[in-house]
Amino acid sequence: MIKIKDLKASVETDDGAVEILKGISLDIPAGEVHAIMGPNGSGKSTLSYVLAGRDEYEVTGGSVTLDGEDLLELAPEERAAAGMFLAFQYPVEIPGVNMSMFLKTSINSIRKQRGEEELNALSMLKLMKTKCRELGISDDMMKRAVNVGFSGGEKKRNEVLQMAMLDPKFCVLDETDSGLDIDALKIVASGVNAMRSPDKSFLIITHYQRLLDYIKPDVVHILADGKIIKTGGPELAQELEDKGYAEFVGEAA
Amino acid sequence: MKALKLDNLPTPKVEEWKYTNLPRAISADLVDAPVQEITIHKTRGQICGQAEDILFTGEAGALHSLRLKIILEEGAQLTVLERHDGSGAYWKNMVTEIEVGAHARLNHIRLVEDSGEGVNTNMVHITQGADSLYNGFTLNIGGKLTRHEIHAEIQGQNAELHLNGLNLLAGQQHGDTTILIEHQAPHSQSNQFYRSLLDDNARGVFQGKVHVHQIAQKTDAYQLSNAILLSQGAEMDTKPELEIYADDVKCSHGATTGQLDEEPLFYLRSRGLSEKAARQLLIEAFVDDVVEKIGDEELEARVSKMCRQWLGGVLSIHHKGSKDTKFLKENK
Numbered sequence: 269m270i271k272i273k274d275l276k277a278s279v280e281t282d283d284g285a286v287e288i289l290k291g292i293s294l295d296i297p298a299g300e301v302h303a304i305m306g307p308n309g310s311g312k313s314t315l316s317y318v319l320a321g322r323d324e325y326e327v328t329g330g331s332v333t334l335d336g337e338d339l340l341e342l343a344p345e346e347r348a349a350a351g352m353f354l355a356f357q358y359p360v361e362i363p364g365v366n367m368s369m370f371l372k373t374s375i376n377s378i379r380k381q382r383g384e385e386e387l388n389a390l391s392m393l394k395l396m397k398t399k400c401r402e403l404g405i406s407d408d409m410m411k412r413a414v415n416v417g418f419s420g421g422e423k424k425r426n427e428v429l430q431m432a433m434l435d436p437k438f439c440v441l442d443e444t445d446s447g448l449d450i451d452a453l454k455i456v457a458s459g460v461n462a463m464r465s466p467d468k469s470f471l472i473i474t475h476y477q478r479l480l481d482y483i484k485p486d487v488v489h490i491l492a493d494g495k496i497i498k499t500g501g502p503e504l505a506q507e508l509e510d511k512g513y514a515e516f517v518g519e520a521a
Numbered sequence: 522m523k524a525l526k527l528d529n530l531p532t533p534k535v536e537e538w539k540y541t542n543l544p545r546a547i548s549a550d551l552v553d554a555p556v557q558e559i560t561i562h563k564t565r566g567q568i569c570g571q572a573e574d575i576l577f578t579g580e581a582g583a584l585h586s587l588r589l590k591i592i593l594e595e596g597a598q599l600t601v602l603e604r605h606d607g608s609g610a611y612w613k614n615m616v617t618e619i620e621v622g623a624h625a626r627l628n629h630i631r632l633v634e635d636s637g638e639g640v641n642t643n644m645v646h647i648t649q650g651a652d653s654l655y656n657g658f659t660l661n662i663g664g665k666l667t668r669h670e671i672h673a674e675i676q677g678q679n680a681e682l683h684l685n686g687l688n689l690l691a692g693q694q695h696g697d698t699t700i701l702i703e704h705q706a707p708h709s710q711s712n713q714f715y716r717s718l719l720d721d722n723a724r725g726v727f728q729g730k731v732h733v734h735q736i737a738q739k740t741d742a743y744q745l746s747n748a749i750l751l752s753q754g755a756e757m758d759t760k761p762e763l764e765i766y767a768d769d770v771k772c773s774h775g776a777t778t779g780q781l782d783e784e785p786l787f788y789l790r791s792r793g794l795s796e797k798a799a800r801q802l803l804i805e806a807f808v809d810d811v812v813e814k815i816g817d818e819e820l821e822a823r824v825s826k827m828c829r830q831w832l833g834g835v836l837s838i839h840h841k842g843s844k845d846t847k848f849l850k851e852n853k
C-alpha cells in the first residue's frame with residue numbers, strides 16, 4: 269500500500285538548509301496500523317507534512333508510493349484525491365469559512381478529481397449528521413468557522429470527523445490523542461477502529477501508550493533524529509513507556 | 522470645508538496627503554462641469570424604510586464639483602446608497618456634509634466604481650449628536666486615484682460611529698482612505714474596519730487617526746486595517762494614530778499587510794481543494810468579514826456579488842500564469 273524508501277527532506281532556514289528527515293524507510297501493507305513514537309523534534313510531524321505535500325519541506329532523496337503511484341509528484345489536493353489523509357497535530361483555524369460548507373467543498377473537490385458525481389446537499393447533510401453523532405460532535409459546531417474558537421479536543425475530533433467523511437485509504441494521525449480527555453480518546457479511537465479495513469492503512473504518531481491500548485498497532489517504529497532507529501511489535505510501545513527514549517537512542521548511536 | 526481648485530491641489534508635502542499625489546493624477550485640461558448639489562433632509566422622527574439611491578457619473582474631460590448634504594434631525598432614520606461610476610478621464614471633487622442628530626440613525630453605503638482613468642476625491646464631514654448611529658461602508662473597486670477623507674466629530678454622548686470599507690484594487694489603481702475621528706463627548710464608540718486586496722501595481726493607503734478629547738471619558742475606539750498583497754508590485758501604506766487626552770478610555774488599533782497565509786492554504790489543499798479554490802475561499806472569507814458589517818441582507822448580497830465578480834477576474838488571471846504561487850515561494 270504505502271512504501272516509503274530512504275526518504276530525506278530538509279527545510280530552508282536563515283542558516284541555510286537543515287536536513288530533518290535523514291533517510292526513512294517504511295512499508296505499511298494494506299490493512300495494517302503502524303505507530304511512530306519518538307522524542308520531540310525527531311521529525312514526526314515533518315514526515316507527516318512531507319507525505320501530505322507541504323512545499324515548505326524539500327524532499328532531497330528517496331521515494332514514496334501509494335498503491336504504486338508516486339506521491340511526491342502530486343500536489344497536496346491530488347494526494348487527497350489519491351486517498352491520503354493527514355490529521356494535523358495543530359489543526360488550522362480558518363476564520364470566515366463555515367464548517368459545513370468546508371466539508372461539502374472538500375468532499376466534492378475530491379469526488380470531482382476522482383471523476384465521481386458530486387454529493388447532493390441532502391446526502392451531504394445526512395453523512396455529516398451520522399458522522400457527527402458517531403464522534404460526539406454537536407451539529408452546532410458545523411455552523412461555526414473551521415476550528416475557530418474550538419477547544420483543543422474539539423479540534424482533534426474535528427480532524428477525525430473529516431477523516432471519517434473523506435474515507436481515505438491511507439491515514440496519518442499526528443498526535444491526534446494529545447489534548448483529548450479520556451472519553452474523547454475512546455470515541456476517537458473507536459472512530460478510527462470503525463474505519464479499519466483490509467484495504468486501509470494507518471500511520472499513528474503518538475507519545476503515549478494509552479492511544480495504542482485502544483487502537484492496536486501491528487508495528488511500532490521509533491523515530492529519533494530523522495531516522496527510524498527501532499522497529500518492533502506492540503510490545504515496543506510498552507517498553508518505551510517503561511524505559512523512555514534515552515536507552516534506545518543510546519543503543520542506536 | 523475647503524474645496525479643491527485645480528491650481529491649488531494638495532501635494533504629498535501636506536502631511537495628510539503624504540502618500541497620495543493628486544496633482545500628478547489630474548490632467549490640466551479638464552473643463553468645469555456645472556456644480557451638482559444634492560441635499561437630503563429628514564425631519565424629526567422621520568423613519569424611512571426606502572433607501573435613497575444616488576448615482577454620480579463622471580464624464581470624460583470634466584471636472585465635477587459635487588456636493589452632498591445629508592441631514593437627519595432628531596430620531597430620523599435613513600439608508601443612503603451612494604454610487605459612483607463614469608467613463609474616461611475626469612475628476613470628481615466631492616464634498617459631503619453629514620449631520621446625524623440625536624437618536625438618529627444613518628446607514629451610508631458607498632459603491633465606488635469610477636472609470637479606470639477617473640479621479641475621485643471626497644471630503645466627508647460628519648457630526649453626530651447624542652445616542653446617534655452612523656454606519657458607513659465603502660466598497661471601492663474603481664478609479665485611477667480615489668481618496669476618501671473622513672472627518673468625524675462625535676459631539677454627543679453614547680454615539681456609535683462605524684467606518685468600514687473594502688478596497689479591491691488592481692492595475693495602477695491608487696486608493697486612499699484617510700480618517701480623523703474626534704471624540705468630543707464621553708461614552709461614545711467608534712470602529713474602523715478596513716480591508717484591502719491589492720493586485721498588480723495597485724497601491725492602498727490607510728491613515729486613521731483617533732483623537733480623544735479630555736472630556737471624552739469612557740470612549741471605546743477600535744481600528745483595524747488588513748491588507749493582502751496579491752502580487753509583488755502591490756503596496757500598502759498604513760498609518761494608524763491615536764491621540765488621547767482622556768484617562769479612562771479603551772482604544773486599540775491593529776494593522777497587517779502580507780500575502781495569503783500558507784498554513785490555511787495548505788490545510789485546505791490537504792482536504793482536496795485545488796490551489797485556486799483554496800485561495801478563492803480564503804479571499805472570499807477575508808472580504809465577507811467586512812461586507813457583513815453592512816447589516817442589511819439585500820445590500821450585503823449586492824455588494825458580495827460585486828466583490829465576487831472582481832475576485833473572479835483577478836483569481837482566474839492569477840491561476841493561468843500561476844504567478845502568485847511563484848511569488849509566495851520567493852517571499853518565504
Ligand SMILES: Nc1ncnc2c1ncn2[C@@H]1O[C@H](COP(=O)(O)OP(=O)(O)OP(=O)(O)O)[C@@H](O)[C@H]1O
Pocket residue numbers: 279280281288306307308309310311312313314315324357
Ligand atoms: N519550518 C521549519 N523551520 C525550521 N525548523 C523546522 C521547521 N519545521 C521543523 N523544523 C525542525 O525540525 C525538527 C523536527 O520537527 P517536527 O515538528 O517534525 O518534530 P516532531 O517529531 O513532530 O516533534 P513533536 O513531538 O514535538 O511534535 C525540529 O527540530 C524542528 O524545530
Ligand SMILES: [Mg+2]
Pocket residue numbers: 312313314357442443
Ligand atoms: Mg509533531
